[in-house]
Amino acid sequence: MESIKVTLKNGLIKEFTKGTTIQEVAKAISQRLGKEALVAKWNGKIVDLSAKLEQDGELEIYTFDDDEGKEAYRHSSAHILAQAVQHLFPDVKFGIGPSISNGYYYDFDTEHVFTPEDLELIEKEMNKIIKADYPFERQEVPREEALQLFEKSGEKYKVELIRELPKDAIISIYKQGDFLDLCAGPHVPSTGKIKAIKLMNLAGAYWRGSEKNKMLQRIYGTSFAKKSQLDEYLAKLEEAKKRDHRKLGTQLGLFSIQEEGPGFPFFHPKGMVLRNQVEDFWREVHRKWGYLEIKTPVILNRSLWERSGHWDHYKENMYFTKIDEIDYAIKPMNCPGAMLVFKTEQHSYRDFPIRMAEMGLVHRHEKSGVLHGLMRVRSFTQDDAHIFMLPSQITEEIKNVISLVDYIYSIFGFKYRVELSTKPEKAMGSDEIWEQATDALRQALEEKEIDYTVNEGDGAFYGPKIDFHLEDSIGRDWQCGTIQLDFQMPEKFDLTYIGEDGQKHRPVVIHRAILGSIERFIGILIEHYAGAFPVWLAPVQVKILPITDRQHEYAEELKKRLVSGGIRSEVDYRSEKIGYKIREAQLEKIPYMLVIGDKETEEGKVSIRKRAEGDIGSSTVSEFVNKITEEISEKLV
RNA sequence: GCUGAUGUGGCUCAGGGGUAGAGCAGCGCACUCGUAAUGCGCAGGCCGUGGGUUCAAAUCCCACCAUCAGCUCCA
Numbered sequence: 001m002e003s004i005k006v007t008l009k010n011g012l013i014k015e016f017t018k019g020t021t022i023q024e025v026a027k028a029i030s031q032r033l034g035k036e037a038l039v040a041k042w043n044g045k046i047v048d049l050s051a052k053l054e055q056d057g058e059l060e061i062y063t064f065d066d067d068e069g070k071e072a073y074r075h076s077s078a079h080i081l082a083q084a085v086q087h088l089f090p091d092v093k094f095g096i097g098p099s100i101s102n103g104y105y106y107d108f109d110t111e112h113v114f115t116p117e118d119l120e121l122i123e124k125e126m127n128k129i130i131k132a133d134y135p136f137e138r139q140e141v142p143r144e145e146a147l148q149l150f151e152k153s154g155e156k157y158k159v160e161l162i163r164e165l166p167k168d169a170i171i172s173i174y175k176q177g178d179f180l181d182l183c184a185g186p187h188v189p190s191t192g193k194i195k196a197i198k199l200m201n202l203a204g205a206y207w208r209g210s211e212k213n214k215m216l217q218r219i220y221g222t223s224f225a226k227k228s229q230l231d232e233y234l235a236k237l238e239e240a241k242k243r244d245h246r247k248l249g250t251q252l253g254l255f256s257i258q259e260e261g262p263g264f265p266f267f268h269p270k271g272m273v274l275r276n277q278v279e280d281f282w283r284e285v286h287r288k289w290g291y292l293e294i295k296t297p298v299i300l301n302r303s304l305w306e307r308s309g310h311w312d313h314y315k316e317n318m319y320f321t322k323i324d325e326i327d328y329a330i331k332p333m334n335c336p337g338a339m340l341v342f343k344t345e346q347h348s349y350r351d352f353p354i355r356m357a358e359m360g361l362v363h364r365h366e367k368s369g370v371l372h373g374l375m376r377v378r379s380f381t382q383d384d385a386h387i388f389m390l391p392s393q394i395t396e397e398i399k400n401v402i403s404l405v406d407y408i409y410s411i412f413g414f415k416y417r418v419e420l421s422t423k424p425e426k427a428m429g430s431d432e433i434w435e436q437a438t439d440a441l442r443q444a445l446e447e448k449e450i451d452y453t454v455n456e457g458d459g460a461f462y463g464p465k466i467d468f469h470l471e472d473s474i475g476r477d478w479q480c481g482t483i484q485l486d487f488q489m490p491e492k493f494d495l496t497y498i499g500e501d502g503q504k505h506r507p508v509v510i511h512r513a514i515l516g517s518i519e520r521f522i523g524i525l526i527e528h529y530a531g532a533f534p535v536w537l538a539p540v541q542v543k544i545l546p547i548t549d550r551q552h553e554y555a556e557e558l559k560k561r562l563v564s565g566g567i568r569s570e571v572d573y574r575s576e577k578i579g580y581k582i583r584e585a586q587l588e589k590i591p592y593m594l595v596i597g598d599k600e601t602e603e604g605k606v607s608i609r610k611r612a613e614g615d616i617g618s619s620t621v622s623e624f625v626n627k628i629t630e631e632i633s634e635k636l637v
Numbered sequence: 638g639c640u641g642a643u644g645u646g647g648c649u650c651a652g653g654g655g656u657a658g659a660g661c662a663g664c665g666c667a668c669u670c671g672u673a674a675u676g677c678g679c680a681g682g683c684c685g686u687g688g689g690u691u692c693a694a695a696u697c698c699c700a701c702c703a704u705c706a707g708c709u710c711c712a
Contacts, residue, residue, distance in 0.1 A: 113641075203707030204640025211709050215640055218707070246705095250648075259685075259703050317711090362712090367638050368703090370710065380712070467712090479712055517712045548669040575669065583673035597671055607672080615672055 005056040016053060023049040023189065026061050036063040036225075038193065039072040039186045046072075048138055048186040064225035074099030076136060076187045077126075077194050077223040078106045083179035084125035085110075085219070088118075094181065095157050095207060095216045102233070102475070103222030107205055109157070114217050119199040122219070126197055133192030134177035138185055146171045150182065157207065158182045196230035197223040240475075245526035246373040252531050252588065254522075254539070255374065263371045263378030265519055270539035273568065275522060277537050279359065281411070281635070282383055282515065289404055291355040291385060296337025298361055302327035307492055308336040309428055313461040317364045334360035335486075335511055338386040339493040347497040352507065353389035353397050359518070360384045374523035375478055381518040387510040388495070394508055398444035398466075398483060401512050405468055405481045408514050412525065413637045417469040417477060418450055421458035428462055428488045437485040438464040460511075462488040468514075470524050478524060480516035485509075532589040532611060535628065536635045542569040542628070543585040547578050547597035554601040558594070558621065565625050567632070586611065592628060 002018040027034030043057040062069035078097035095107030150158040174183045199221040207213035224230040254271035305311045319330040423434045468481030486509045496504040515521040546555045555571045562569040593609040607618045
């Protein structure tokens with residue numbers, strides 16, 4: 001019998017009989033791998049374990065520990081979900097059912113409206129399917145046959161998908177028991193491989209993600225190789241929910257959103273302290289980095305917005321008002337105002353780059369269904385800046401902004417993800433200009449050696465952009481920073497500078513925001529720190545806890561001393577037991593508690609309790625003041 | 638905007654055609670206490686809003702508003 005050489009991941013070369021399946025190879029390597037193997041990569045292609053090896057090649061076998069394994073595992077779980085739904089609701093038509101980052105989903109079209117109770121039933125049915133251990137069988141079929149097959153069963157969505165596949169595509173279907181689906185694969189060997197499943201939630205989802213199409217019902221689920229992993233994942237989700245900024249925001253008295261102002265957040269005194277700390281820091285850094293600060297009006301004449309292009313490109317997101325019968329708009333962006341400021345003076349090429357920052361309050365009409373705490377609101381403050389410069393300064397200046405973003409995020413301890421967004425459908429300007437602008441951004445990213453992904457067609461209407469994304473507590477990511485190159489506004493507003501040659505020239509403009517929206521950034525801060533802010537940000541930095549009423553006078557004196565040293569301090573004067581006061585300060589997540597009893601009063605000391613560490617012993621008042629002052633100025637996390 | 642769910646004191650939630658409930662928080666009194674909950678008492682609600690059905694609606698029906706999950710869209 002002919003034999004072939006198989007090169008394994010660790011470089012080892014083994015010989016097998018031609019036609020051996022990957023499953024058999026896995027078993028031959030080790031019993032454990034034979035059991036845990038899910039899919040494999042054979043000569044660069046991801047395939048089923050049932051694939052037969054017909055020539056020499058490289059083989060990598062994946063288990064649930066590999067991303068490729070997880071993906072197939074979840075994808076197979078989605079097929080089991082679909083099969084279960086078909087058993088219970090035979091009229092169902094199938095959309096798509098891919099694996100996603102923490103699980104999978106499947107979209108269904110059926111008269112029946114799924115309820116949470118249905119999820120339990122479906123889950124039971126899925127477990128039956130798993131127990132039956134149906135093998136996943138792959139079959140490649142000619143295009144015509146596939147079309148006939150799905151047309152016959154009325155699977156109009158599948159038919160649509162097949163029609164759009166390229167002419168030469170290999171069309172494969174997978175069958176498990178009485179269920180059959182159009183699918184490129186690969187899949188795990190059989191339904192029995194799936195161990196722990198859980199259906200998470202129900203939601204509507206448009207067919208192929210377009211508002212114009214019918215809304216299907218989507219069921220989200222997850223699955224794991226072990227029950228313990230599933231439990232761990234569910235516990236993690238629970239933990240993340242406790243960090244939700246909306247929950248912590250009310251608990252800690254930071255902000256509220258009320259029916260009277262959907263999407264218009266109210267900041268409470270403690271939330272304002274947090275906000276002002278962030279803004280003070282921002283101002284200080286921007287001064288050091290050579291920015292000037294301006295403030296432009298919230299309401300401006302219609303003609304300005306017509307000139308800027310917002311009237312044509314952004315109208316559905318804007319609010320309007322009339323003053324003395326004349327149309328005005330509430331600004332949705334700060335740029336036109338900044339352009340007007342720029343135009344009030346003549347500029348020389350020697351002045352460039354001019355970095356003009358603005359904490360600008362903008363209003364945008366967001367659709368009602370998208371509002372989300374502080375993360376997605378209708379009125380927010382952008383930490384905007386417009387940088388006016390010579391075309392030759394573009395790359396250097398973008399790199400400069402990238403460094404500033406990196407520095408500011410590092411102070412808060414954030415990790416971030418970078419995206420480059422290119423020309424959208426609804427755009428102003430020629431393809432050449434867009435190309436040139438996009439290249440400038442790309443070049444800056446590459447020179448800074450920053451990893452980024454490209455988001456085609458997602459740029460602003462006036463130019464391409466680099467976006468910086470931060471993650472919230474349950475892994476959703478939110479755009480915060482953005483750098484946008486703009487060749488349009490300078491044209492529209494006829495911006496000029498006097499060059500070396502004494503002639504007028506056109507400057508280039510960068511729009512950029514780093515925190516993005518102060519509101520959103522604060523939402524992310526709350527979740528990032530789980531409400532336990534570092535001392536420099538904490539609304540109350542020190543809580544003084546007298547043990548009995550006898551220490552009230554000393555407490556008052558102590559508070560005065562701390563407050564005069566710029567430390568945000570409060571005293572708990574209630575006649576409660578010390579344990580009670582500590583518990584409360586702890587729940588308020590106050591970084592330092594100073595316990596004072598007769599002993600401390602006599603010695604002029606304080607007993608320090610740290611939020612995270614508990615009792616750390618006593619020290620003199622000045623020692624404590626020095627320590628905390630240093631911690632505040634260093635912005636220690 | 639779309640699909641589905643939810644809306645009861647400041648907060649978390651129970652009740653589900655016949656006089657609105659609990660815990661926590663708040664206030665008062667007593668206790669003066671050493672590192673995560675002292676006890677007793679008192680207040681507090683147009684049951685999201687507007688219509689309807691009914692002798693009677695927090696409860697059933699309709700519309701609207703808001704919130705939540707997701708989709709679409711976005712900082």
